[in-house]
Amino acid sequence: MSMMSIRAATPRDREAIRLVEEHAFGQRAEAGLVDALVTGGDAVAELVAEEDGQVVGHILFSRLFVQSGGKRFPAVALAPLAVEPSFHGSGIGGALIREAHIRLKDAGETLAVVLGDPDYYGRFGYSHGRAERFESEYQGDALQALAWGDAPATGKLVYADAFTALAA
Numbered sequence: 001m002s003m004m005s006i007r008a009a010t011p012r013d014r015e016a017i018r019l020v021e022e023h024a025f026g027q028r029a030e031a032g033l034v035d036a037l038v039t040g041g042d043a044v045a046e047l048v049a050e051e052d053g054q055v056v057g058h059i060l061f062s063r064l065f066v067q068s069g070g071k072r073f074p075a076v077a078l079a080p081l082a083v084e085p086s087f088h089g090s091g092i093g094g095a096l097i098r099e100a101h102i103r104l105k106d107a108g109e110t111l112a113v114v115l116g117d118p119d120y121y122g123r124f125g126y127s128h129g130r131a132e133r134f135e136s137e138y139q140g141d142a143l144q145a146l147a148w149g150d151a152p153a154t155g156k157l158v159y160a161d162a163f164t165a166l167a168a
């Protein structure tokens with residue numbers, strides 16, 4: 001019987017994480033983004049899902065600031081999320097999101113932002129309504145947010161430098 005478990009990523013997982021990201025997205029950009037975020041010290045929560053000792057899923061939340069009136073409110077950005085294609089649809093992506101949310105809440109985080117399919121992320125509490133007043137170059141239906149406590153609903157979203165490099 002197979003057993004799925006979720007744990008914090010460690011430095012020894014880097015190569016396995018790179019492969020899961022490449023397989024899930026069919027390109028190298030997201031794997032490169034992960035490396036850049038981790039190297040830049042911007043990772044806030046990073047988890048892997050293991051199936052029989054093999055890394056088959058990965059999620060990363062990085063530091064994001066909501067900037068308003070000279071103040072910066074710390075929030076987190078969910079990106080990327082990847083599951084090895086042969087394991088799609090077995091609940092691994094959802095389990096990674098839920099476990100990461102628990103850990104982020106425990107750590108005192110109150111706001112998460114994601115850019116993705118509302119049909120998928122809506123299942124986990126994200127909504128465009130919570131994000132629609134943020135100023136962002138990614139503003140649109142795919143920009144969603146989830147707040148667990150007091151957090152701003154307006155302000156400019158400032159992502160980690162690695163995202164700027166990705167868009168360049």
Ligand SMILES: CC(C)(COP(=O)(O)OP(=O)(O)OC[C@H]1O[C@@H](n2cnc3c(N)ncnc32)[C@H](O)[C@@H]1OP(=O)(O)O)[C@@H](O)C(=O)NCCC(=O)NCCS
Nearest residue numbers: 024080081082083088089090091092093094116117119120
């Ligand atoms: C998106 C992804 C992480 C989901 O992982 P997963 O382990 O298959 O997800 P779960 O098993 O928790 O959930 C599967 C459900 O989500 C649905 N789903 C998956 N991707 C979806 C999407 N983009 N939009 C809407 N629904 C989606 C599936 O149809 C399935 O629905 P069901 O429960 O009704 O059968 C995975 O498909 C993946 O790695 N995709 C490629 C990379 C990617 O697009 N990442 C997210 C963008 S950052």
